[in-house]
Amino acid sequence: MIFESPTKGRMSFEEMFTDLLEFLNREPHDQYRLIIGTDSHTRHDTVLVTAVVIHHLGKGGRYYFHRSHRRAIKSLRQKIFYETSTSLTVASKLTEMLEKAGVADFDVQIHIDVGRQGETKELIREIVGMVTGSGYRAAIKPDSFGASTVADKYTK
Template identity: 80%
Template sequence: MIFESPSKGRLTFEQMFADLLQYLSQAPNDRYKLIIGTDSHTRHDTVLVTAVVIHHLGKGGRYYFHKSHRRAIKSLRQKIFYETSTSLAVAARLTNLLDESGFIDFDVEIHIDVGHQGETKDLIREIVGMVTGSGYHAAIKPHSFGASKVADKYTK
């Protein structure tokens, strides 16, 4: 799985994680939040982008993104569930590595591209339940910038 970083270029998952750890080590006593969000855009196929954002609370942050293509997903419900499950898979992999690196109980948030406005409002309860049932905090629009801003920027 290849990630891209505006400041570091193309990185493997392992290189991205090492860079994330290096970023955390610069101010180890400060507060951070790990945000994972996925968005997609369908034309001929579906472009899926997963963003990993490390937010240094009150001091900015850094992000990485992974872009992939798959057959077109026509159903909005299926698309939202696929985006969320992709974010959860990346979050699980990262939290396991963080635990192994000594970052226990790290604040992790899954940003979901659903909100009270528009067609996705009927999916909120199910999708948020899926995320919280997996042990993560969930953020929806307008607070889900990891999906609706960062990942969305690279879907087109």
């Protein structure tokens, strides 16, 4: 899985994780939040973008994104579930690696591209349940900037 960083360029998942750890270790006593969000856009095929955001609370942050192409997903419900399961897969791998690196107590959020306005409002309960049932905190619009702003920026 190849990620891109606006400041560092293309990197493997492991290189992205190493860069993330280095960012955390600059000020290890500060507070950080790890945010994973996925968004997609369908034309001929579906472009899926997963963003990994390390938010240094009160001091900015850094993000990485992975872009992939899939066959066209036409169903909104299927698309939202696919986006969320992709975020959960990345979050699971990252939290496992963080635990191995000795960073176990960490605020991890999954940002979901659903909100109380529009077609996705009927999916909120199911999707949030899927995330919280996996052990992560869930954020929906307007608070889900990891999916609705960062990932969305790279789907077009």
